[in-house]
Amino acid sequence: MSTPYRLWEIQERSNTGPQCDEDEFLSKIFSPTLQKIVKKYEIKYNPKTPVPADDDLADRVWKAGWELFQEVGLYNTDTHRIIKVSDDEIKEALYVAKDQYWVGAGKDAVLWKHRKIEDREPPFCLFSPDCTCSEELHYSMCLAYLKEPLLDGFCAPILEDSIGLKIRSGSPFEINACTQHIYNLRLAAKQVGRPGVFLVAVGTAEHDSGQIAVSNENWGVRTTDSRLIGTLTEFKTADTLLNRVVHCAQYGCYVGNLTGPIYGGWCGGSEGVAVTLVAYSLNGLCIHGAIYNLHFPFHLNLASNTTRELLWPIAVAGQAMARNSKLLYKSGGYTNAGPMTEMVFYEAACHALVSTVNSWHLWEIGAARNKHRNRTTPLEARIAMEVGHAVAGQGMTREEANDIALRLLSIYEEQAATAPLGKEYQECYDVATALPTQEHFDMYRKIKDELSNMGIEFLY
Amino acid sequence: MSIAKLCHAVETGSKKEAEDIARDLLNQNINIQETADQLTSTMQKIGDRFARLEIFLPGMMESAQTMTLAMNILGSKILESTSKGEYASKKAGKVVLGTVKGDLHEIGKNIVKLMLEANNFEVKDLGYDVDSMQFIKEAEAVGADFIAASSLMTTTMPHQKEIIDLLKDRDLRDKYKVVIGGAPTSQEWADRIGADLYCPDAGSSSKLMAALLQRK
Numbered sequence: 162m163s164t165p166y167r168l169w170e171i172q173e174r175s176n177t178g179p180q181c182d183e184d185e186f187l188s189k190i191f192s193p194t195l196q197k198i199v200k201k202y203e204i205k206y207n208p209k210t211p212v213p214a215d216d217d218l219a220d221r222v223w224k225a226g227w228e229l230f231q232e233v234g235l236y237n238t239d240t241h242r243i244i245k246v247s248d249d250e251i252k253e254a255l256y257v258a259k260d261q262y263w264v265g266a267g268k269d270a271v272l273w274k275h276r277k278i279e280d281r282e283p284p285f286c287l288f289s290p291d292c293t294c295s296e297e298l299h300y301s302m303c304l305a306y307l308k309e310p311l312l313d314g315f316c317a318p319i320l321e322d323s324i325g326l327k328i329r330s331g332s333p334f335e336i337n338a339c340t341q342h343i344y345n346l347r348l349a350a351k352q353v354g355r356p357g358v359f360l361v362a363v364g365t366a367e368h369d370s371g372q373i374a375v376s377n378e379n380w381g382v383r384t385t386d387s388r389l390i391g392t393l394t395e396f397k398t399a400d401t402l403l404n405r406v407v408h409c410a411q412y413g414c415y416v417g418n419l420t421g422p423i424y425g426g427w428c429g430g431s432e433g434v435a436v437t438l439v440a441y442s443l444n445g446l447c448i449h450g451a452i453y454n455l456h457f458p459f460h461l462n463l464a465s466n467t468t469r470e471l472l473w474p475i476a477v478a479g480q481a482m483a484r485n486s487k488l489l490y491k492s493g494g495y496t497n498a499g500p501m502t503e504m505v506f507y508e509a510a511c512h513a514l515v516s517t518v519n520s521w522h523l524w525e526i527g528a529a530r531n532k533h534r535n536r537t538t539p540l541e542a543r544i545a546m547e548v549g550h551a552v553a554g555q556g557m558t559r560e561e562a563n564d565i566a567l568r569l570l571s572i573y574e575e576q577a578a579t580a581p582l583g584k585e586y587q588e589c590y591d592v593a594t595a596l597p598t599q600e601h602f603d604m605y606r607k608i609k610d611e612l613s614n615m616g617i618e619f620l621y
Numbered sequence: 622m623s624i625a626k627l628c629h630a631v632e633t634g635s636k637k638e639a640e641d642i643a644r645d646l647l648n649q650n651i652n653i654q655e656t657a658d659q660l661t662s663t664m665q666k667i668g669d670r671f672a673r674l675e676i677f678l679p680g681m682m683e684s685a686q687t688m689t690l691a692m693n694i695l696g697s698k699i700l701e702s703t704s705k706g707e708y709a710s711k712k713a714g715k716v717v718l719g720t721v722k723g724d725l726h727e728i729g730k731n732i733v734k735l736m737l738e739a740n741n742f743e744v745k746d747l748g749y750d751v752d753s754m755q756f757i758k759e760a761e762a763v764g765a766d767f768i769a770a771s772s773l774m775t776t777t778m779p780h781q782k783e784i785i786d787l788l789k790d791r792d793l794r795d796k797y798k799v800v801i802g803g804a805p806t807s808q809e810w811a812d813r814i815g816a817d818l819y820c821p822d823a824g825s826s827s828k829l830m831a832a833l834l835q836r837k
Contacts, residue, residue, distance in 0.1 A: 188686075192679040238725070293775045293805065321775050330723035330776035367776045368723065394728045401725070426728055429677045461732075462674060462822060464804060532804060 164254050164450045165410050171244060171448055172403065178234065178242040183397075186236045186243075187427050191396055194232050198225045199432045206431035211469040211570065212476045212515055212563035219480035226439020226481065227251065233440070235448055238393065239400040246447045254447045260487035262452050264314065264415060266357030266385040271313045273453070275487045276520045278480050283553045284522040286546040287361065287491060289316035290537035291527040296322045298535060298586055299342070303349035305586075305595035306539045307358065311546040314359035314387075316524075317346050318537065331368040339363045339371040343381050360386040361417060369404040376412045387415035390449045395427045395437060398448075406449050417491075418445020418454045424470055425461030434458045435474035439481050442488055455524055457493030464530040465497045467508040468577050469570055472515045476559070479519030491524040492516035494545060497576070499529030499583025500538045501601050504573045506608035511569040513545035514552055514617070518562040523549045528583065535585040540597055540605045547619055548612065555618040565615050624656050627691060628663040634683030636690055643694035653702040656695065657710075661741055664688055668739035672824030678732065685735055712743045713827075714766040714834050717759045719747030720803075721780035726773035729803055732823035733769065740827035753783040760797055766834060769826075772803040781806070782814040798833055802826065 164171075181190065202221040207213065234245035260275040273285045288306045303317050321328060323338035342363040350358050362382045366372040372388060375381040382388065390405045392398055409416045420441040422428045428437045438456050445451035458474055459466050466475065475492055482488055494512035498504035509526050516523060525545035529536040552562065573580075586592075589601040597605070613619055627646065630639035646656065664684065671681040692699075702708035716737055720730045727749040737744050745763050747755060751770075760768050768788075772778045781801045788794040801811050802820040811819035818833050820826040 188679075188682055192682075196679065319775060327779045328776045329779045330774060335776055365776070367774045393725055399725050423728065425674045426678045426732075429679055460674075461678075462672075462824065533807070 164257065164447060167250065168407070168410055168450065171246070172407065174244040175237040175240045175242055175403065178244050180242050181236060183236070183238055183241060186397065187395065191233050192427050192429070195229055195428065195433050195436060198228050199429075199436060201225070204432040204436065206470070206473055208469055208473070210563055211472040211566050212519065212559050213473070214559035214563070216480070216484065219477060219484050222435050222477050223439055223481035223485040225436040226478075227443060229436055230440035230443040233396055235392070235444055236397045237399065237403070238397055244398075244448060251443055251447060255486055258446060258488060259452070262415065262489070264385065264387065265359035266383065269355050269357035269359070270385070271359060273313070273489060273522070275489055276483065276522065278483045278520050279518055279556060279558055280520060281553055281556050283550045284517050285313045285491070286311045286549065287314040287316060287522070287524045288312050288539065288542045288546070289361070289493070289524050289527075290318040290542070291316070291364070292318055292529075292531050292537045293321045293534045294318040294537075294586065295535055296320060296325070298592065300345045300349060301590070301592045301595050302586055303345050304353060305590055306542070307349050307353045307355055308595060309539050309543055309546070311543070311550060312358070314361060315346075315350075316361040316364060317342065319364045321534065328365065331370065335366065335368055335371045336374045339366045339375045343375045347380065357385065361389060362386060369401045369408070372405055373408050376408070376414070382414060384413040387417050389417045389419040389455060390451065391419040392441065392444065394421065394423055396440075396444070410450055415453075416449055416451045418442070418449045418451035420445070420454065421457045421459055423459060423461050431470045431473045434471070435477045435481070438474060438478035442482060442490060446488065453489035453491060455491045455493050457495060457524075459495055463497060463577055464532065465495045465577065467494065467496055467512050468574055472511070472566060475521070476515050476519045479516065479521045483520035490521060492521035493524040494526035495531050496526060496528050496541065497530060497580035498573070499533065499536045499581060500541060500586070501589040501604060502581045502583040503604065503608055504576060504580055505541045505583060506544050506605060507569050507573045509541045509545040510548045510608070510612050510617070511566055513548040514562055514569075515566055517549040517552050518557050518559055533582060535587065536583060538586055538589055538597065538601070540589075540601060544605060544609060547609070548617055551617050551619045554620055561616065565617065568615055624651065624659050627656070628659055631660060631663050631684050631687045631691065632667060634680065634687050636687050639687045639691045640694060643691040647695065647698055651698075653695065653698050653708045657699070657708065660688060660691065664739040668736050668827070672736070681735055685738065711741060713741045713831050715743045715745070715763060716767040716769050716830070717745045717747065717756055717763065717765045718769040719751035719756060720749035720771045720773070721777050721784075722750055722752050723780065724773055724777035725749055729773065729823055730771040733771070733802065733820070733826045736823055736827045737830070740831065742827060742830070753780055753787055756784050757787055757791065757793065761793075766798060767800050767830060768797045769800040769802070772801070772806060775805045778803075778805060778810065781816065785815050798830075800826075800830060
């Protein structure tokens with residue numbers, strides 16, 4: 162918790178902030194304010210340069226994001242009031258925030274540090290399949306991901322059923338499923354020899370009751386682990402989300418701020434998404450008390466973020482935050498294609514390349530638009546993390562990243578809307594050993610060699 | 622002032638201009654049926670442009686609000702023409718729409734609403750976190766053709782099934798077309814729970830629902 166000193170002063174603003182009809186918040190406050198600010202700071206998207214190297218643009222996006230957050234605030238749908246934060250409070254929170262945290266426990270603890278643009282320090286690699294999975298595959302998938310060499314932290318796939326029963330949010334079934342989720346996760350971590358690994362858990366909990374039920378140092382989510390606290394699109398919250406802020410602060414675990422601004426939605430185009438990403442980061446810091454942000458901007462129609470209209474805001478917002486803050490922020494990837502397709506590897510590589518060079522840490526990767534049960538494997542995440550380590554290690558510049566991104570985009574971008582769904586986990590992994598099939602591994606290896614020929618200097 | 626200019630004002634979301642033109646048209650001997658048809662056609666084109674993301678949600682919303690303002694001003698003329706039998710509203714269908722219980726996400730549902738209204742559907746929006754029984758009660762109250770339920774979370778999807786189960790148990794299943802959508806849903810899920818229609822995205826919802834109603 163980075164801002165516990167104002168926990169209750171901020172919470173109280175749900176009761177005392179300016180009132181607003183929910184129907185009017187987005188159309189009359191958020192959207193016009195964002196449009197006005199984008200215009201004021203002359204922020205202009207250029208599709209020819211998905212990775213711009215324009216420091217002045219980055220600084221304008223930072224100022225715009227700050228202004229957006231300060232002017233709009235966060236709307237509480239339960240009280241119909243807006244939580245607002247002052248200029249001084251933002252400055253104070255940015256000053257007090259640490260630029261590094263030890264996360265995880267014992268020998269598995271990792272020092273997670275703020276990165277700069279073109280930083281040679283590798284990104285913190287959080288593997289996260291994000292999608293839902295069958296109950297009988299959940300443990301195997303946890304094992305498979307936890308076997309990944311570059312893994313610094315893990316967020317497991319989400320259960321849809323528990324003891325054969327469909328999970329319903331807010332019900333006893335959800336609490337039961339959350340218990341199963343964390344037990345699987347902790348056992349898998351112990352079995353692979355990473356008992357203290359940093360976990361972000363539990364994704365199965367949509368409701369606050371499910372999250373709170375599994376806070377336990379011995380068998381559940383520990384204080385060395387993290388919880389994500391989301392925002393409703395865009396800049397709205399509810400008591401069920403704010404309950405988590407208070408619980409996490411008092412329990413003492415790390416908080417991540419989870420946001421997914423939508424390209425084509427209330428944010429408008431790429432410019433609006435970039436500004437919103439910065440504004441959300443300040444919201445996470447000041448209102449959620451987050452030590453890090455997980456941003457996954459996505460396309461309204463495609464529900465992915467590997468096309469250029471999403472890569473541009475990722476690049477620009479990363480630069481904005483790197484140049485003007487010491488915050489920690491993760492770039493969450495969503496591909497169009499599914500597992501065991503060549504396209505998914507290209508998309509994952511491009512997302513990681515653009516994110517890493519522009520100062521982000523990695524959260525990889527939701528395959529097949531994160532929409533289809535069991536359609537995720539560690540290998541597409543592995544290639545993303547290996548790209549992240551490679552481009553950091555070689556000190557890749559934004560200009561070089563732009564060139565490679567354009568080459569990768571030329572391979573897959575036209576197929577974004579018709580991307581292949583690929584295969585399910587159990588079709589490309591041995592469920593018992595939690596290892597990839599030879600066919601799957603060979604495809605990964607082939608694409609890795611092609612990426613190497615494009616100028617990505619893999620470390621092994 | 623012409624209907625074409627009014628349509629252009631709707632297209633550009635120019636509210637003041639649209640209101641001025643609409644007031645001016647009130648004093649002219651316009652054919653209200655033709656005016657309504659042209660405005661509807663304009664909104665359909667705007668909806669199609671939004672579905673291709675040539676314009677974004679705020680732009681679509683501006684146009685929809687401008688259209689509403691114009692239609693409100695023309696309201697007295699519409700009533701007059703309706704009573705004379707010169708104008709008949711051509712509603713494509715009645716929809717009770719909402720995001721299911723426990724789910725606070727609503728952007729997809731709101732876009733579906735805009736797209737449906739742009740295509741002449743009458744929509745009763747129940748908001749989000751809507752109890753399954755409320756969908757049914759509202760459908761009964763307004764005489765709906767469709768119950769449309771959105772879910773953005775895997776753990777709230779069971780409420781889409783719950784609506785269908787309740788309809789069956791109350792002997793109302795055949796009375797309504799149940800439409801589902803939302804990020805984690807799929808055709809497979811729709812088939813499994815016995816929904817009448819799965820909408821893969823907001824942009825296609827109005828066309829798919831209109832086609833389903835025609836097959837009735």
